[in-house]
Amino acid sequence: VEAEAPSRRWSVQAQKSVQYEIALIDGLLERGHPLLGPSPRPGPARRFVIVDEQVGRLYGGAIRDYFDRESVHCRIFPVAVSEKAKTMDQVSAIAHAVDSFGIDRYREPIVAIGGGVLLDLAGLAASLYRRGTPYIRVPTTLIGLVDAGVGVKTGVNHGLHKNRLGSYFAPCVALLDRRFLATLGTRHIANGLAEILKIGLIRDRRLFDLLDQHGQLLLSERLQGHSAVSDAVAIELLDRAITGMVDELRPNLWEQELDRLVDYGHSVSPTIEMLALPHLLHGEAVSIDMALFTAVAQRRGLLCAAEANQIFRTMHALQLPVWHPLLGRKVLARALAETVQHRGGRQRLPLPAGIGSGRFVNDVAEDELFMAAEELRDLRGPTCLAG
Amino acid sequence: VEAEAPSRRWSVQAQKSVQYEIALIDGLLERGHPLLGPSPRPGPARRFVIVDEQVGRLYGGAIRDYFDRESVHCRIFPVAVSEKAKTMDQVSAIAHAVDSFGIDRYREPIVAIGGGVLLDLAGLAASLYRRGTPYIRVPTTLIGLVDAGVGVKTGVNHGLHKNRLGSYFAPCVALLDRRFLATLGTRHIANGLAEILKIGLIRDRRLFDLLDQHGQLLLSERLQGHSAVSDAVAIELLDRAITGMVDELRPNLWEQELDRLVDYGHSVSPTIEMLALPHLLHGEAVSIDMALFTAVAQRRGLLCAAEANQIFRTMHALQLPVWHPLLGRKVLARALAETVQHRGGRQRLPLPAGIGSGRFVNDVAEDELFMAAEELRDLRGPTCLAG
Numbered sequence: 001v002e003a004e005a006p007s008r009r010w011s012v013q014a015q016k017s018v019q020y021e022i023a024l025i026d027g028l029l030e031r032g033h034p035l036l037g038p039s040p041r042p043g044p045a046r047r048f049v050i051v052d053e054q055v056g057r058l059y060g061g062a063i064r065d066y067f068d069r070e071s072v073h074c075r076i077f078p079v080a081v082s083e084k085a086k087t088m089d090q091v092s093a094i095a096h097a098v099d100s101f102g103i104d105r106y107r108e109p110i111v112a113i114g115g116g117v118l119l120d121l122a123g124l125a126a127s128l129y130r131r132g133t134p135y136i137r138v139p140t141t142l143i144g145l146v147d148a149g150v151g152v153k154t155g156v157n158h159g160l161h162k163n164r165l166g167s168y169f170a171p172c173v174a175l176l177d178r179r180f181l182a183t184l185g186t187r188h189i190a191n192g193l194a195e196i197l198k199i200g201l202i203r204d205r206r207l208f209d210l211l212d213q214h215g216q217l218l219l220s221e222r223l224q225g226h227s228a229v230s231d232a233v234a235i236e237l238l239d240r241a242i243t244g245m246v247d248e249l250r251p252n253l254w255e256q257e258l259d260r261l262v263d264y265g266h267s268v269s270p271t272i273e274m275l276a277l278p279h280l281l282h283g284e285a286v287s288i289d290m291a292l293f294t295a296v297a298q299r300r301g302l303l304c305a306a307e308a309n310q311i312f313r314t315m316h317a318l319q320l321p322v323w324h325p326l327l328g329r330k331v332l333a334r335a336l337a338e339t340v341q342h343r344g345g346r347q348r349l350p351l352p353a354g355i356g357s358g359r360f361v362n363d364v365a366e367d368e369l370f371m372a373a374e375e376l377r378d379l380r381g382p383t384c385l386a387g
Numbered sequence: 388v389e390a391e392a393p394s395r396r397w398s399v400q401a402q403k404s405v406q407y408e409i410a411l412i413d414g415l416l417e418r419g420h421p422l423l424g425p426s427p428r429p430g431p432a433r434r435f436v437i438v439d440e441q442v443g444r445l446y447g448g449a450i451r452d453y454f455d456r457e458s459v460h461c462r463i464f465p466v467a468v469s470e471k472a473k474t475m476d477q478v479s480a481i482a483h484a485v486d487s488f489g490i491d492r493y494r495e496p497i498v499a500i501g502g503g504v505l506l507d508l509a510g511l512a513a514s515l516y517r518r519g520t521p522y523i524r525v526p527t528t529l530i531g532l533v534d535a536g537v538g539v540k541t542g543v544n545h546g547l548h549k550n551r552l553g554s555y556f557a558p559c560v561a562l563l564d565r566r567f568l569a570t571l572g573t574r575h576i577a578n579g580l581a582e583i584l585k586i587g588l589i590r591d592r593r594l595f596d597l598l599d600q601h602g603q604l605l606l607s608e609r610l611q612g613h614s615a616v617s618d619a620v621a622i623e624l625l626d627r628a629i630t631g632m633v634d635e636l637r638p639n640l641w642e643q644e645l646d647r648l649v650d651y652g653h654s655v656s657p658t659i660e661m662l663a664l665p666h667l668l669h670g671e672a673v674s675i676d677m678a679l680f681t682a683v684a685q686r687r688g689l690l691c692a693a694e695a696n697q698i699f700r701t702m703h704a705l706q707l708p709v710w711h712p713l714l715g716r717k718v719l720a721r722a723l724a725e726t727v728q729h730r731g732g733r734q735r736l737p738l739p740a741g742i743g744s745g746r747f748v749n750d751v752a753e754d755e756l757f758m759a760a761e762e763l764r765d766l767r768g769p770t771c772l773a774g
Contacts, residue, residue, distance in 0.1 A: 008626055010409040010537075010633045012557070014640040015402050022397040092475055092545065092552075099546055106731040128552040130729065131540065131642075150397075153518065158482055165482055165515040167554065170399070239395055246397045253401040255518075342517065344493040 018253065020170045022150050022246065024238060028138065028177035029059070029066045035136055035173050036111060037072035045072040045108070048101050050094060050122040052081040052114035055140050058183050063113065075101045081117040083277055086157045088165060094125035098133075109134040109172055115141040115188075116148035116282065120163070123154030127169035137171040140180035142192020142223065143283055146199075146241040149174050151249055162270045168254050178238060181222045187281065189219050190319045194265070194283030196237060197314065198290060199244035202261045205356030207240040212310065215317040258343050261358045264350035265290040268369075271335035272326050284321050291315060291322035295372035296364060297351040307355050312379060327373040333366045405640065407557045409537050409633065411625060415525065415564040416446070416453045422523055422560050423498065424459035432459040432495070435488050437481060437509040439468040439501035442527050445570050450500065462488045468504040470664055473544045475552060481512035485520075496521040496559055502528040502575075503535035503669065507550070510541030514556035524558040527567035529579020529610065530670055533586075533628040536561050538636055549657045555641050565625060568609045574668065576606050577706045581652070581670030583624060584701065585677060586631035589648045592743030594627045599697065602704040645730050648745045651737035652677040655756075658722035659713050671708050678702060678709035682759035683751060684738040694742050699766060714760040720753045 025031060037047050047067060051060070056078035067074040077097045079090060098110065112122030112135055119137055126135035139149030155166025181189065193211060200208030211218070214233045223238070225231025248262045265286035273285035280288075291312065298308040315322050340347055346362050353359040412418060424434050434454060438447070443465035454461040464484045466477060485497065499509035499522055506524055513522035526536030542553025568576065580598065587595030598605070601620045610625070612618025635649045652673035660672035667675075678699060685695040702709050727734055733749050740746040 008411040008629075010629060011406070012409065012633060012637055012640070013404070013406045014637065015404055016641055017400070017402055019398070019400045022399065024395040088475055088479055095545055095552055099548065099551070102728075104728060104732060128554065130551065131542065131553045131555055155518065158479065159486055161486065164486070164517065165479075166518045167515065168518055242395075242397060246399060250399050250401065253399070254403055341489075341491060345491060 018152070018170045020152075020172060020174065022174045022176065022242065024176045024178075024242070026177060027179055028175055029062045032066065032070065033173070033175055035109065036175065037067055037070045037074075045070070046101075046103060047072050047074045047108060047111050048098055048103050049074050049076045049111040049113060050118065050125070051076055051078050051112075052118040052140075053078045054081075055114045055118070055180075059113070059140070059180070079114075079118060079121060081115065081121070083117065083157060083162075083273070086117050086121060086155075088156050088158070090121050091125045091128065091156060094122065095129055098125070098129055103133070105130055105133040109136050111136045111138065113138040113140060114144070115139065116144050119144055119148045120153070120155050120166070123169055123171070124156060124166055127154050127167040132169065134172045137174040139174070139176060141184060142181055142189055143195055144192075145176050145178065145181075145238065146192060146245060147195040149176060150242055150245050152253055157274070160274050162274050170253075176238075176242070178223050178234065182224050184222055186219055186222075186319065189222050191281040191283035193218065193318045194287045194290070194320050196241040197318065197320075198262070198265045198286065199241050201290065201294075201311065201352045201355060202264045202350055202358035203248070203356065204240055204244050207237065207244065208314070208355050210237050210240070211318065212314045215314060219318065258346070259348050259350075259360050261350050263343075263348070264293065264352070264358060267339050267347075267349050268292065268327075268332060268335035271331065271338055272324060275326055275331065276324065280321075280324070285324075287315055287318075287320035288322060288324050288327070291376055292327065292369070292372055293349065293351050295375050296349075296368060297353065299368065299372060300351070300361075302351055302353040302359070303355070307352075311352070311355065322379060323373070323376040327376070329366065329370045332369045332373060336364070336366065336369065405539070405557045407539075407559060407561065409561045409563065409629065411563045411565075411629070413564060414566055415562055416449045419453065419457065420560070420562055422496065423562070424454060424457045424461075432457070433488075433490060434459050434461045434495060434498050435485055435490050436461050436463045436498040436500060437505065437512075438463055438465050438499075439505040439527075440465045441468075442501045442505070442567075446500070446527070446567070466501075466505060466508060468502065468508070470504065470544060470549075470660075473504050473508060473542075475543050475545070477508050478512045478515065478543060481509065482516055485512070485516055490520070492517055492520040496523050498523045498525065500525040500527060501531070502526065503531050506531055506535045507540070507542050507553070510556055510558070511543060511553055514541050514554040519556065521559045524561040526561070526563060528571060529568055529576055530582055531579075532563050532565065532568075532625065533579060533632060534582040536563060537629055537632050539640055544661070547661050549661050557640075563625075563629070565610050565621065569611050571609060573606055573609075573706065576609050578668040578670035580605065580705045581674045581677070581707050583628040584705065584707075585649070585652045585673060586628050586635075588677065588681075588698065588739045588742060589651045589737060589745035590635070590743065591627055591631050594624065594631065595701070595742050597624050597627070598705065599701045602701060606705065645733070646735050646747050648737050650730075650735070651680065651739070651745060654726050654734075654736050655679065655714075655719060655722035658718065658725055659711060662713055662718065663711065667708075667711070672711075674702055674705075674707035675709060675711050675714070678763055679714065679756070679759055680736065680738050682762050683736075683755060684740065686755065686759060687738070687748075689738055689740040689746070690742070698739070698742065709766060710760070710763040714763070716753065716757045719756045719760060723751070723753065723756065
């Protein structure tokens, strides 16, 4: 008989509070923001500003002018961004640059200005630097404004896996300025409208209707509101999209609840997007995924044919794809398996149930998914097969 | 006059609960633990087990036997550990290996078995993998048992900076087994006793007395308790050291309070340790730092000469250094500046105020530090100058 060995237990319990603001501000680089600079500390204020290369080219002068006016000594650090370059090595390079500039992390938040990839990279660097350094998110793309920019996720790709390494790390503030969208290409506007469409489809019929009725105008005007009407539409669109996103995020900031409506459009798309690199933008892969599960929802009677067609027509008007040659049986099976693994062993697939609300299903067969994909291929016509 | 631009604000507030257990278990690989395996899920249980190379050599067979007995399919992944190899590249390699094994992160916690460097690396990998994958800490060194193993910090070195990148990420459980210490070299036992001495000096006079009275026996028996008396001493030592550490950590898990008593011994040592690589173990650098601020405390009248000498004698008996040739004026100034930057612009230097309690000071001059260092050099004698 084994003698009872000494044993002793301790328990550690703690609560961490997270709080951050999101502010929609037109003309940020003219109007400024207290957290952006100047610093309240005595002595010269300093800011380390991470920008993506394109933002550096287009807005580097305006960013520098802003900090000059505020008497803030800034270092602008441009980062090459692409899904291929979204790596831990880039995070490491950012950390080296922060080291060489030297910041007081309690008074000098890192500023990140750029698209989704830049915000993910800079957010992860800030999250890791000294185990957490405050940072400010300034998204410059539409997808950044309504998605990456308002949440707390950071990440890099690893191997063939999208965002396989990352963290949940809230910014001190997210500053959203649609004026940056003026220099964005149409395809990147469509890319962001895909995530807005997602929010519309799963929880906000009015938001869907705005896209359905004004999609082409929003695309062509880049949400700049050239008329009073289109301005009101652009503002309501952003307001509803961000409100919807924040309402879904707030009770589930760390994604402990695995049934997430905002995962609509994100079930098979992570695999498709990585396999298609660099040909699909994130929102395009999301659109293909939303179309696929719209077809599934229609097959299950959750959407009638008219609703499904209205969704496909809206995607078409927004110049978003509804199908991709990668949607074969084998890739779909693999993508579904990876999602099940990621979601704790269940599918947890959000489907639109009528336009503007969603529900979860856990019993989609591989065959059902493949049949739905085939319907989408027919919808696009055989020319798409060339990819 | 600028027209009022549209603006809108959202606020996100959330609370994250963290909870984990620490269990002291003699003979873990014989007695097992429910979280270590087998998995409660139907089907074969699986565990990805990260070990340091030395632990793999010494305990690989015993670890494999344990999982075999529990019918757990395990992959043992050995990692080379040293301060020089404590890099993000190693974290990346661990993530690749987890990918290739494939785990269900909701049911198959990663298991990390090794010293402080291994636990820091594996903890960071777990923290980043899919933005957080549960893991179990099994420290195999004394410093791991009383320090790295019981807290929530993870990290890698970056550039010349110790733990410059990392996270706070609690394990699901920390399983502490002093039986691993039986194969540890004396120098590594002393390395851990340095962190225990720290807890004694700043908050537990009885713990200091145990080290003062039984230091050499603890060193030579490696806390294995070859007699009833030395066993009781070893167990009380671990119990008090862990209790002290946990009591200091619990209210300040994310280090939001910057006045930290457990930073005693960690004020100039991060710089010294990195500059001296690979010649000083962490606990040795901590001991040098504790000696330095013991001398400062004595100069300020917080310790009498008898107390300071008793501290130095105990360090000596534990085979811990009290001085290092790097303690020159320039390095001390730089180390202090880095610590001030790390601690939000103030020194926040914990000093022993009598043996067993601490207090913070913020006004130590570079000269005062250098004079204290010179006193320590004299204490060790000129032979130390060779380094």
